[in-house]
Structure formats: structure tokens, C-alpha cells
Amino acid sequence: MSPRITPLTDPAHGPNSRRLAWLASDADSIPVGTAFLRLFNSPGQEHLAELTVGVHPAERRKCVGSQLVDAAVAAARADARRCVIAQAEAGSPGDHFLSARGFRKVLTLRFSRLPLAQADTTSLARIVERPHPGYRLLSWHGTVPDGLAETFADSRRAMDDMPMDDTDYGTVAWDVDRVRAAAKAVEQRGDHLHTVVAVDVSDDSIAGFTELVVPGDGRGDGQHYGTGVLPEHRGHGLGRWMKAESIRDAHGRYPDLGGLLTDIAESNTPMRQINDSLGYVPTHTTLQYQLDL
Secondary structure, three states, rough: OEEEEEEOOOOOOOEEEEEEEEEEEEOOOOEEEEEEEEOOOOOOOOOOOEEEEEOOOOOOOHHHHHHHHHHHHHHHOOOOEEEEEEEOOOOOOHHHHHHOOOEEEEEEEEEEEEEHHHHHHHHHHHHHHHOOOOOOEEEEEOOOHHHHHHHHHHHHHHOOOOOOOOOOOOOOOOOOOHHHHHHHHHHHHOOOEEEEEEOOOOEEEEEEEEEEOOOOOOOOEEEEEEEEEEEHOOOOOHHHHHHHHHHHHHHHHHOOOOEEEEEOOOOHHHHHHHHHHHHEEEEEEEEEEEEEE
């Protein structure tokens, strides 16, 4: 018997996206799967939707996932979306499922972890203390200070050309309100946001940044949210410099923190080299798929 697909009301609407949800249940009204469709509404991303589907292992190969995808794709089309993206770990059931449903692979993401207990603090100190003529490091915790807000928002364009391979991802527009809202979201869920920036001493503008989010209890693993250097400031080793300082700060500030997680496009060779040089160890690979509507 086919599962019953029920649209749900999802209150998790943010300033830059809204989300639709569906529940699949069997004849006894027992939940067997879910689908969530994130509809981006920021300028430059109004064409994009992101799909997440989960089906109980015992209910797979019973058309549950297919019906959930059909419902989500129909909603994306009705909302005039151009494409739907979804992720699955390489070699997983989801990987094979998305391919069979007509999604095409557009990006390979490499996930890595740095065990903090194994961090070479002496090497980190040498990297951080090495002079970078024309630049200085600066850091803060939580929301960006008012005096740096404008230049920090401007520096976010460093991510505009990050490798996304064939993904029709669009561009993310950042302003002061958005960077403050992102920091506020981290604070509201009880986590800690740490930011390190490289400042151009000629005009005190931010040339690059790296962000790290640490769980509220200081345990488990922290997550790097992004590292970027503006194109006009690349080639000076700023990415490695900032990330080394971020690691060193986390190591000293959170003695119970287990490690730091990061993910990047497999094709992002410069950042891969930075992570490798700092001791990050690859853990798994995720594939991003896209369905063009």
C-alpha cells in the first residue's frame, strides 16, 4: 500500500529562506519518512531550493522516498524555482537514490577533522607570529563590533567565487543586518561564534576572515563556517594565518573541545592545501546533486 503524504506547517522560517515539510505515514499512521524543502529568498538565490529526504531503513524501496520527492519537486515548480539541490554521502543509499531520481552530480564536498589534542601548538604559534607585512590579525567573539561591521560585511564577497563546480548556487548578498542576524542565530541556540580577520593596515579594511562555531558547553566538535580572502589580497598566506590563529584560540579557550570540523569543495585546491598543512584529516565525502526544473 502506498504511503500517505501529509503536508506539514514548519515554523522554521528565517530572514533568508522559508521551509516546507511533508510527512509520509503507513496505513497505521506510523511515520515512515519526511521531506523538507528550503526555499531561498535572498537576492541572487530566488531560483534555488534545497531538499532533505529521510526514510526509515525498513521502509526503503517501497516508493516512500519517491513520493516525498515528487511532492517537494511539485512545490518547487509551483514556486517558480529553477533547480533543486540535495546532498548524500558518497556510496550511501541516498547517493544511489538521487541519481535514480534524475538528479545529476554537480559538486563533491570533502569533510575533514582536526583532533585538537593532536594540534601542534608550537607550529601554530610560528605561523601566527610570522609577520605578514601590510596586515594585522584581529578577532572577536559573538557579533561583529559596530566599528567593523561595514568592512566585515564588505569582506563577505570573498566567498562569491568559491568553487561550486556545476552547482547553480547563485550569489549570497551580505550586508550589516545579515552578518548581525547570523551571529544572533548562533547566540540564540546557545553556541559560541569566534571570528578572526586579517586587516589591511593601509586603510583598516578587512581583507579576509575565518569563522568558527563552538558548542555552548565547549565539548564535542567545533565547526568552521567559512574562510575567505578578498581577491585583491590573495597570495599573501592570509587564509592559513587566520585559520592557525582560530585553531590556537580554540585550543586554549576550550580544553574539553574534541576537534574542529570543516568541509570544502574537492576542487578547492588552495583551501585543501591549507587544511592539510594544519593537520586536518579527511573523514568522508558528500556528493551534491541537482535537479533542473
